[in-house]
Amino acid sequence: MAVVFLLYVVAEVAALWAVGSAIGILGTLGLLLAGTILGSWLARREGGKAARAFMETARSGRSAHNEVTDGMLIGLGGLLIMLPGFVSDVVGLLVLLPPTRGIFRRAWLRRIEKRARSAPNVRSPFQGGVIVVDSEVVDEEPKQPKNHPVIEG
Template sequence: MPLLILIALFAIADFAVLFTLGARLGLLVSLLWIFVSGALGIHLIRRESLLTFQRARARVAAGEIPSDEIMAGASFVFAGILLIAPGFLSDIVGLICLIPGSGQLLRRWSGRGGRSAGSKGTEIPGDWNIHRRDSENAASGGRAGDDASPIEGEYLGKDQ
């Protein structure tokens, strides 16, 4: 709920700044700014979504988790959406999202960065540090630890 209120207040402030600066700059300059930033936002979303998909597919093919690519792509798509929205404040925030390293801030704000354990010291599912540790254990001999039991089952070939 507080996020919804924050978004509504941002939209109101964005339109207030748009009308205030539009009255000072003129209608033609304001419309030109809105059109150019919208075109840039659409171009950015189209280009970055395709590039992000290609980079993520390459990481998956290499056997890695493409979380960095997805977060960077999300930052660019978020910037594109803000550039499409009419208003000067949203354009400024969208341009800030295009600064290199802004994806790191987005990851930190989303809660995906730096987590390794829950409140009782338990592991968080999907945590990158746990995935890396399990990969290193598998590479060092196939044993995840002393307390791990082997997985039993039957193997059926394609012919059967």
């Protein structure tokens, strides 16, 4: 994981250096600001759409795993947009746009399914079976012990 983070930082610095060399410091800062504004607007718009789709799916009683996954990906895209740098902005915009978000969603769900199959002892509550919980009924007000008088005062 440390290697991936290091590669990410190197890629961001290289992208900033390349863009800064091509268009200058003010142009680079302007592009970063424009990407942030565009990305936050897109994240808000797509987040609202995902929330409405989730509510509609939940009301109809269908499984909303695609809508939940879209909401999580939109959150990730919004976070990537807020990070400074061109690489994170491009990846964030790709995650926020509906056509490419579908590709990310399918890849993410495939990875989750693969990990679930490789975990042999983990049981999902949706796989059936009965869970028994041992419990005890307790009065709301505790009773006073018989040997001790109640002192009021």
